[in-house]
Amino acid sequence: MNTKTIVITGGTTGIGFACASYLLAQNYRVIITGKNPDNVKNALEQLNHQAVGYVSDTSKLSDINTLVTTIKTTFGTIDGIFINAGIFKAASFEATTEELFDQTMNINFKGAFFTLQQFIPILNNPSSVVLNTSVAVFKAFADTSVYTASKAALESIAQVLNIELANKGIRVNMVSPGVTKTPIQKKSGMSDEAITNLLNHFSEVSPLKRIVEPQDIAPIVEFLLSEKSIPLRNEKMIVDGGSTL
Numbered sequence: 001m002n003t004k005t006i007v008i009t010g011g012t013t014g015i016g017f018a019c020a021s022y023l024l025a026q027n028y029r030v031i032i033t034g035k036n037p038d039n040v041k042n043a044l045e046q047l048n049h050q051a052v053g054y055v056s057d058t059s060k061l062s063d064i065n066t067l068v069t070t071i072k073t074t075f076g077t078i079d080g081i082f083i084n085a086g087i088f089k090a091a092s093f094e095a096t097t098e099e100l101f102d103q104t105m106n107i108n109f110k111g112a113f114f115t116l117q118q119f120i121p122i123l124n125n126p127s128s129v130v131l132n133t134s135v136a137v138f139k140a141f142a143d144t145s146v147y148t149a150s151k152a153a154l155e156s157i158a159q160v161l162n163i164e165l166a167n168k169g170i171r172v173n174m175v176s177p178g179v180t181k182t183p184i185q186k187k188s189g190m191s192d193e194a195i196t197n198l199l200n201h202f203s204e205v206s207p208l209k210r211i212v213e214p215q216d217i218a219p220i221v222e223f224l225l226s227e228k229s230i231p232l233r234n235e236k237m238i239v240d241g242g243s244t245l
């Protein structure tokens, strides 16, 4: 029986939800978070209430603090965290407003930064942290400037954390998805036609010959969270079907 407890931020839909489902099937204890209460409720129903879920806005330090306190009271310590909550809103560089800049950085970078900082006291020795970044960090896509910056910032701290947190037995690795079919595209403000074109394009150019699905990413995240990957530090698993080659 696997008794490891894993937190997944943004575990209500897409990649986070697929990971929650996969980890439960591998007998992990799973805690998911999300900002939207209905999405948390729906996700827990779809997971047959085998997971525990909390509404927590990752961009608010007070929410993160309450989340950690609640998890500490209920579970004591945890064995890993998948820092996955994130947003993408398509906007050209010239059209990127201060509001979109702050929203994206506050969720994708600041939220991830302080989530990990506040979870450190309840992370076991050893434990594993997985950051969800993006191929956008090394492959240019139009209309993604602030999103790309938020993910590059997140990647940049992984190596520092691996040095600073090593004596606590905490290791940090990354998963870097390519274009993956999830609700993020619809939430991005892209039209249905633009989404279809995007998904078709990446299906065609990919050596995999189909789009990456959230279920493709889940076993890779599980590997990084498990002790199977214990010697890996600052490793970045690019999960894009080869589309950025």
Ligand SMILES: NC(=O)c1ccc[n+]([C@@H]2O[C@H](COP(=O)([O-])OP(=O)(O)OC[C@H]3O[C@@H](n4cnc5c(N)ncnc54)[C@H](OP(=O)(O)O)[C@@H]3O)[C@@H](O)[C@H]2O)c1
Pocket (backbone or CB within 6 Å): 009, 010, 011, 012, 013, 014, 015, 016, 033, 034, 035, 036, 037, 039, 040, 056, 057, 058, 059, 084, 085, 086, 087, 088, 107, 132, 133, 134, 135, 176, 177, 178, 179, 180, 181, 182, 183, 184, 185, 187
């Ligand atoms: N899909 C791709 O092509 C792709 C590629 C590279 C990287 N990624 C990254 O993968 C991660 C997951 O995205 P996805 O594609 O699976 O999209 P998704 O289905 O939209 O999932 C995003 C998750 O993040 C949560 N979230 C958003 N804002 C939040 C906030 N302020 N506080 C707490 N939770 C919040 C959402 O919760 P709610 O239920 O409240 O909305 C949802 O559970 C993101 O970090 C994204 O940047 C995605």
